[in-house]
Amino acid sequence: WLGGQPNVAASVKRYANIKGDVDHDTALNFLQGLLVVLRDSGRSGLLLVLDEVETLQRVRRDVRDKGLNALRQLLDELDQGRFPGLYLTITGTPAFYDGPQGIQRLAPLAQRLHTDFQTAAQFDNPRDTQIRLPGFDQDRLTEVGRKVRDIYAGSCKSPERVAKLADDDYVADLARAITGELGGKVGVAPRIFLKKLVADVLDRIDQFPEFDPRRDYALTVADTELTELERNARAASDPDDIELSL
Known part of the structure; x- marks a missing residue:
């Protein structure tokens, strides 16, 4: 119901003591009400993440324009103070922000989100409207693993046991091994690296007192667990996998 699904049973609504539906006309009103509930519950606010908004570029033109205008409306109402306690984060590719099929299609939205990135990246202002994220390198990948x-x-x-057996050196070794499995392309390694770190290593250390990852765990990466992007990045391990230009 909170996600705007249209077919929520009446019995469920009665049990939860809710009425009506969340649709494109009422969503912002419900968001405003949710913020009040959170505030009265002692919460400081709500972090709302709109992830991968670049997918708007792949929908029909009328749907895309409607979505961009809705985003502009949300930003304006945030600026006007309608949603106290709401922190909005929007993630997207550079093409969405700078390309012709993204926010540049709607001039008012482009003006609100414009950020000057002509200065060297080391001087990027973290308080600005946009923040550009540098690509992963081996050190950053290892740092994420340590934090996880x-x-x-x-x-x-x-x-x-987790701190001892999955120490900084082991996390770094695993990060390098995963990157090697993916053809040395660090940028596509984070998902599978964190999956292996948690499910294959940390969970086993936590559950089995005799488990030592350096002794008992051998990294394996099957094609079936990789996304298409990850499979394409993977280094060829068989001569038949190598494409020759003749």
Whole structure:
């Protein structure tokens, strides 16, 4: 119901003591009400992430224009103070922000989101409307792995074993191994790296006292667990996989 699904059973609504439907006409009103509930519950606010908004570029023109205008409306109402306690984050590719099929199609939206990136990246203003994210390198990938390990250790049953057996050196070794499996392309490695780190290593350390990842775990990456992008990045391991230009 909160996600705007149109077919929520009346019995469910009665049980939850809710009325009406969340649709494109009422969504912002419900968002405003949700912020009030969160505030009265002692919460400081709500972080709303609109992820991969570049997908708007692939829909019909009328749908795309409607979505861009809705985004412009949301930004304007945020600026007017209608949603106190709401922090809005929008993620998208450079093509969405700068290309002809993205926000540049709607001049008022482009004006609101414009950010000057002509200055060197080291001087990017983190308070600006847009923040450009640098690509992953090996050090950043390892740093993310360490942070995930620390978060995991904060709520698992065996935090001491996790910290000892999945130490910084092991996390770095695993990151390098995953990157090597994907043809050395660090940018496509984060998803599978974190999946292997948590499910194959940290979970086993936490559950099995005798498990030592350096002794008992051998990294394997099957094509079936990779996305198309990851499979394309993977280094050819067989002569038959190598395409020759003749």
